[in-house]
Amino acid sequence: MTKIVILYFVYKIQYYDFMIEHTSISEPIYLRLKEMILNGELKQGEKIVQEKIAELLGVSRTPLMKALLALENEYLVESIPRRGMYIRSWDKKEIIDIYICREAIEGMAARLLAQSGDENIINQLKDCFSPFLNSKDINLNAYTEADEAFHSLLIKLTGNAPLDKIYFFGNIHEKVIGHGLIRPPEETLNEHFKIINAIEKGDADAAEKFAREHIKKSRDLLFDQ
Amino acid sequence: MTKIVILYFVYKIQYYDFMIEHTSISEPIYLRLKEMILNGELKQGEKIVQEKIAELLGVSRTPLMKALLALENEYLVESIPRRGMYIRSWDKKEIIDIYICREAIEGMAARLLAQSGDENIINQLKDCFSPFLNSKDINLNAYTEADEAFHSLLIKLTGNAPLDKIYFFGNIHEKVIGHGLIRPPEETLNEHFKIINAIEKGDADAAEKFAREHIKKSRDLLFDQ
DNA sequence: TATTAAAAAAATACTTGAAATATTATTTGT
């Protein structure tokens, strides 16, 4: 990377967001481990022997520990003092509890977006599902990705950083439910648009209601299994 | 502590919750730092020079780092890569955003408690404020403590661990608003009981509504200032 | 004197090794 800067400016101001390009080792470790947890390379309940993982990834223990602590805070890793770090395993009760959290968070997000009245927001949300609108055969993988993008976007577009920070449950559902969707696209596509339309209309109560119902339906289905 | 255990049992089962009594150094460091942040010993925006704090607390940097990472995840400390850790400073927008999160979380908690129909829960909630019920002059410090206990209890009593995990904003309000209450006890005491009564009646919608309104009123007041 | 450039100092991020402690597995004796 070539830095072209006026030095006195650098001295006074030094950093802009677009300048940031840090290479911290714990970051890629974190991402790799997350991937390994979510795709099943590391199994639920499995113990993470720190030195072995460090050797496997070719890194030292310090940045590995940092990554593990970040994962612990995202509910992907569980630490038992003096015994070690384990890949968290979620029982039914805990998954339900997570869905309840999502209900609260995403419901509030939908409300906030409806109140914002930002046209650009509507377009971004619509764009998630526009490829599937008039297609007979919906590609499941593509739809799953779109679904995840939509739910994540719903939070991000609020511009509420703390809300985004407490929304780290999106990961978990993917893994725990086993890579598949809980309900078919035919059923959920319509629900997604009910949420988007309510946001577009500026109807905050309806937006929140639909967002909640959408998640609750999946939750209820999990419970029945 | 005297351990009396049948060894073969220990070999097989080994740990119960009540047995846990771990001595990790990062834990007291974490607690001390949290205290220092919340009581103002460490000021907002202040840089945390790791070696100095480590020396001050008489510990090495390893467990200090662990504690700082935990605090970062609780929104009390902000890390800027390669530049250091800083005590987070919250602007008005961010405080509002935090209150919005609380609205979503505590609202959901009130709903869950109302659905539970557990008599014991009602009693615990009532106990928070019973000392102030018939008193003319309410002790502000005592009431502030009771208020914090109540809001924290509201979450804990749901038994929803993930919900409790994402509720780490209780801390912040205390410090940021400046140790004082936003609104007088005369105003909020009644609101608290409206929430409790709705929970007692099992009216989930009302419980959530009142819990939300309660927080929203404080939020609106912050916004007006 | 105000700016700029260069040099020095300080701090972070990471590595590595080692000691202390606790946990887990194995061996031994009854």
Added chain:
DNA sequence: ACAAATAATATTTCAAGTATTTTTTTAATA
């Protein structure tokens, strides 16, 4: 088969050192 003792393993913490980046200080220049 069981209990106790022992050995092996892993975590946690400390510590010292290296490389890199940031910040401060000093010197030079217009």
